Amino acid sequence: MNKPKVICLCGSTRFVGTFNEYNKKLTLEGNIVLSIEIVAPQSTENDPKYVNPEGKKMLDELHLKKIDLADEVLILNVGGYIGKNTANEIAYAHQTGKPVKYLEPVQNKGKENVYTPVQDTIAAKTGLRNQTDFIIREFRIEDYDSVAALWEEGGIHFKPNGRESRQRMAKEIKTGQAIFLVAEANKKVVGVVLGTHDGRKGWINRLAVAKEFRRQNVASKLIAAIENRLNDLGIDITACLIEQENLVSRTFFRKLGYIKAPVEYFSKKQYPDA
Numbered sequence: 305m306n307k308p309k310v311i312c313l314c315g316s317t318r319f320v321g322t323f324n325e326y327n328k329k330l331t332l333e334g335n336i337v338l339s340i341e342i343v344a345p346q347s348t349e350n351d352p353k354y355v356n357p358e359g360k361k362m363l364d365e366l367h368l369k370k371i372d373l374a375d376e377v378l379i380l381n382v383g384g385y386i387g388k389n390t391a392n393e394i395a396y397a398h399q400t401g402k403p404v405k406y407l408e409p410v411q412n413k414g415k416e417n418v419y420t421p422v423q424d425t426i427a428a429k430t431g432l433r434n435q436t437d438f439i440i441r442e443f444r445i446e447d448y449d450s451v452a453a454l455w456e457e458g459g460i461h462f463k464p465n466g467r468e469s470r471q472r473m474a475k476e477i478k479t480g481q482a483i484f485l486v487a488e489a490n491k492k493v494v495g496v497v498l499g500t501h502d503g504r505k506g507w508i509n510r511l512a513v514a515k516e517f518r519r520q521n522v523a524s525k526l527i528a529a530i531e532n533r534l535n536d537l538g539i540d541i542t543a544c545l546i547e548q549e550n551l552v553s554r555t556f557f558r559k560l561g562y563i564k565a566p567v568e569y570f571s572k573k574q575y576p577d578a
């Protein structure tokens with residue numbers, strides 16, 4: 305065996321699942337992977353009972369030492385998120401001359417920096433799927449028709465004459481009140497989600513992924529991006545309403561850690577299409 309490449313994974317500990325996924329994937333591709341070892345639950349992150357500044361500082365320094373050992377650094381910027389620690393690690397990697405790659409495209413950086421999974425027979429044998437390259441970006445009003453087509457295809461009961469009319473959506477993105485994201489692959493919109501909040505709780509609405517792009521984590525990454533954005537606004541609870549018969553969606557949200565609440569939904573419309 306030739307000398308394996310040593311890859312150091314960097315990113316927010318909130319993406320522990322992605323760390324595990326890429327640790328496994330890159331190891332099976334024949335690399336030595338340096339990853340995070342100790343992850344505090346997200347809920348305890350700012351809890352003074354659990355915060356240990358010295359311990360955290362030591363772990364941060366240890367991670368920089370891992371970068372020293374690495375031939376290459378892979379930034380797990382799920383949904384484009386790069387927190388303060390990760391930004392430090394990127395700066396350190398640049399200072400020490402380590403090549404830096406990103407899981408998802410980064411603004412102002414060329415696509416050559418994006419990690420492309422290796423098509424590898426070992427990976428194929430282990431059932432790891434080769435992911436299609438896609439990016440997550442803000443919705444633009446030019447996307448309206450593609451997004452409406454995705455909602456139609458996904459059986460989403462959207463309201464083209466009401467709250468999802470072209471005019472209302474254009475207005476909504478201007479006010480910045482909603483977080484409206486799309487997934488784009490090969491210059492085509494293949495996924496969409498609309499995040500809203502009332503200052504206390506975040507809501508996930510209108511999630512849909514094109515049929516040929518399903519089961520490739522597109523929706524998971526859209527939700528991660530919405531959760532991060534809401535988190536940055538100080539909102540730490542996200543919810544969604546799912547039609548009872550939508551088993552796929554219920555399975556999907558359960559997989560992401562969402563728990564069903566024993567509530568009945570009541571609403572009142574000012575007009576039938578609202």
Ligand SMILES: CC(C)(COP(=O)(O)OP(=O)(O)OC[C@H]1O[C@@H](n2cnc3c(N)ncnc32)[C@H](O)[C@@H]1OP(=O)(O)O)[C@@H](O)C(=O)NCCC(=O)NCCS
Nearest residue numbers: 458511512513518519520521522523524552553555556559
């Ligand atoms: C629900 C939906 C958005 C999921 O999108 P997706 O990009 O395929 O989801 P992901 O690939 O991120 O799936 C993550 C996990 O959810 C679960 N999941 C997703 N689709 C599933 C399916 N058809 N059957 C069983 N589990 C499923 C799996 O656990 C999956 O992980 P895995 O592929 O490693 O097993 C997509 O099926 C869709 O657009 N459906 C139609 C519209 C809709 O129902 N929207 C939700 C309205 S509330």
